[in-house]
Amino acid sequence: xxxxxxxxxxxxxxxxxxxxxxxxxxxxxxxxxxxxxxxxxxxxxxxxxxxxxxxxxxxxxxxxxxxxxxxxxxxxxxxxxxxxxxxxxxxxxxxx
Amino acid sequence: xxxxxxxxxxxxxxxxxxxxxxxxxxxxxxxxxxxxxxxxxxxxxxxxxxxxxxxxxxxxxxxxxxxxxxxxxxxxxxxxxxxxxxxxxxxxxxxxxxxxxxxxxxxxxxxxxxxxxxxxxxxxxxxxxxxxxxxxxxxxxxxxxxxxxxxxxxxxxxxxxxxxxxxxxxxxxxxxxxxxxxxxxxxxxxxxxxxxxxxxxxxxxxxxxxxxxxxxxxxxxxxxxxxxxxxxxxxxxxxxxxxxxxxxxxxxxxxxxxxxxxxxxxxxxxxxxxxxxxxxxxxxxxxxxxxxxxxxxxxxxxxxxxxxxxxxx
Ligand SMILES: [Fe+2]
Ligand SMILES: [Fe+2]
Numbered sequence: 094x095x096x097x098x099x100x101x102x103x104x105x106x107x108x109x110x111x112x113x114x115x116x117x118x119x120x121x122x123x124x125x126x127x128x129x130x131x132x133x134x135x136x137x138x139x140x141x142x143x144x145x146x147x148x149x150x151x152x153x154x155x156x157x158x159x160x161x162x163x164x165x166x167x168x169x170x171x172x173x174x175x176x177x178x179x180x181x182x183x184x185x186x187x188x189x
Numbered sequence: 190x191x192x193x194x195x196x197x198x199x200x201x202x203x204x205x206x207x208x209x210x211x212x213x214x215x216x217x218x219x220x221x222x223x224x225x226x227x228x229x230x231x232x233x234x235x236x237x238x239x240x241x242x243x244x245x246x247x248x249x250x251x252x253x254x255x256x257x258x259x260x261x262x263x264x265x266x267x268x269x270x271x272x273x274x275x276x277x278x279x280x281x282x283x284x285x286x287x288x289x290x291x292x293x294x295x296x297x298x299x300x301x302x303x304x305x306x307x308x309x310x311x312x313x314x315x316x317x318x319x320x321x322x323x324x325x326x327x328x329x330x331x332x333x334x335x336x337x338x339x340x341x342x343x344x345x346x347x348x349x350x351x352x353x354x355x356x357x358x359x360x361x362x363x364x365x366x367x368x369x370x371x372x373x374x375x376x377x378x379x380x381x382x383x384x385x386x387x388x389x390x391x392x393x394x395x396x397x398x399x400x401x402x403x404x405x406x407x408x409x410x411x412x413x414x415x416x417x418x419x420x421x422x423x424x425x426x427x428x429x430x431x432x433x434x435x436x437x438x439x440x441x442x443x444x445x446x447x448x449x450x451x452x453x454x455x456x457x458x459x460x461x462x463x464x465x466x467x468x469x470x471x472x473x474x475x476x477x478x479x480x481x482x483x484x485x486x487x488x489x490x491x492x493x494x495x496x497x498x499x500x501x502x
Contacts, residue, residue, distance in 0.1 A: 098485050099282040102273075119342065120273040122282060124488035125495060136266050139259075140346075159212050 108145030231271035232296035301464030308375035314354015
C-alpha cells in the first residue's frame with residue numbers, strides 16, 4: 094500500500110437541537126482542524142441537521158474491544174438492584 | 190478448527206440481525222466482498238457527478254442550476270460517506286483510488302452513457318436515481334454496520350434527487366412538441382441502462398448467493414429490478430410517455446410487469462470498458478486527481494509546519 098496522502102481521519106458528532114446530546118454522524122478526511130470543521134459543515138449539515146459540531150481525530154478515540162467486551166461488561170450482570178423494577182412496593186403506594 | 194467455530198458464531202449473529210462492526214471478527218471473504226461492493230458504490234457516486242456536471246453551465250434557469258448543483262454536491266457527499274465506510278475494512282482511500290484508476294475497481298456502467306440534452310438530466314434523476322434508491326433502501330438493512338449507517342443517511346437525501354429529475358421530465362412533456370420529443374428521446378435512451386443497473390440475473394451473478402447468506406445484500410438483483418419497473422411505469426404513463434419495450438405488459442397473474450429479455454451483450458460490453466463514455470470518465474477522474482496533487486502536498490506541508498509550531502509553543 095502506498096503512503097496515504099489523503100489526510101487524517103476525523104469523527105464528526107452533531108448536536109441536532111439545543112439541549113440535545115451530540116450524536117455520531119460519520120467520518121471525514123482532513124489535513125487540519127480548520128479544514129475538518131469546514132468539511133464537517135458541508136458534509137453533515139447541508140439540511141439544517143445540527144446547531145453544533147464536535148470533531149475528534151479518530152486515532153485519539155479510546156474504544157472498548159469487542160473481543161473482551163463480555164468480561165468487560167459482566168460486572169453489571171448481577172447488580173439488578175440498580176434498576177427500579179428490583180424493588181417491592183407496598184400495595185397502593187403512588188408517585189414513587 | 191478455531192475458524193469453523195468463529196464462522197458459526199458469525200453466521201448466528203447475521204441470522205439474528207446483529208450488525209457486524211469494524212473490529213468484530215469476520216470471514217476474510219466477507220471483508221473482501223464488502224471492500225469490493227462498498228468501494229464500487231463509492232466510485233459510482235463520484236463518477237456519476239460527471240454526466241450531470243456536463244449540464245451545470247447550461248441549465249435553463251437559475252432555479253434549475255441551483256438545484257442541479259445541490260444534487261451533485263449530495264452525490265459527492267454520498268461518495269465520501271461510502272469511502273469512509275469502506276476504509277473501516279482496512280483499505281486506505283489512496284488504495285481505493287489507485288484501484289479505480291488502474292481499472293481494477295468498477296463503478297456503475299450507467300454513468301458511461303452521455304448526457305446529450307437537458308432532458309437527460311431529468312432522465313438521470315428520475316430513472317438512474319430512481320433505480321439507485323430501490324437498491325439503497327434495501328441496503329439499509331445490510332449486515333455491516335458502517336455500510337448500513339451510510340445507506341440510511343444517503344436514502345434521506347435521495348428522494349429529492351428523483352423528484353427534481355421527474356419534474357424536469359414532466360415539464361418537458363407538457364411543453365412544445367419539440368420538448369415532448371426531447372423527454373421521450375431521453376426515456377428511450379436511459380430506460381434499458383437503468384434496468385441493467387441491477388446487474389445480472391440471479392442465476393448468473395457471481396457473488397449473489399453468498400452475499401444474501403451474509404446479508405450484505407438483502408434482496409436479489411431480479412427482485413429489486415422488478416420493484417423498480419413496477420413503480421416506474423405508471424410515472425411515465427401519466428406524462429403520456431411510452432417505454433421503449435414492445436413486450437412491456439402487466440402480467441395479470443403475477444401482478445408485475447413483464448419486460449423483454451435484457452441485452453446482456455450490451456451490458457457486458459459497457460462493463461468491460463467499451464461503453465461510449467468509459468475512457469472519458471476515467472481519464473477525467475485521473476486528471477482531476479493528478480491536478481489536485483499539489484493541493485494535497487501543500488496541505489500536508491502546512492499541517493506538518495503547524496504541528497512543529499505547536500510543539501515549540
Ligand atoms: Fe447518491
Ligand atoms: Fe442521487
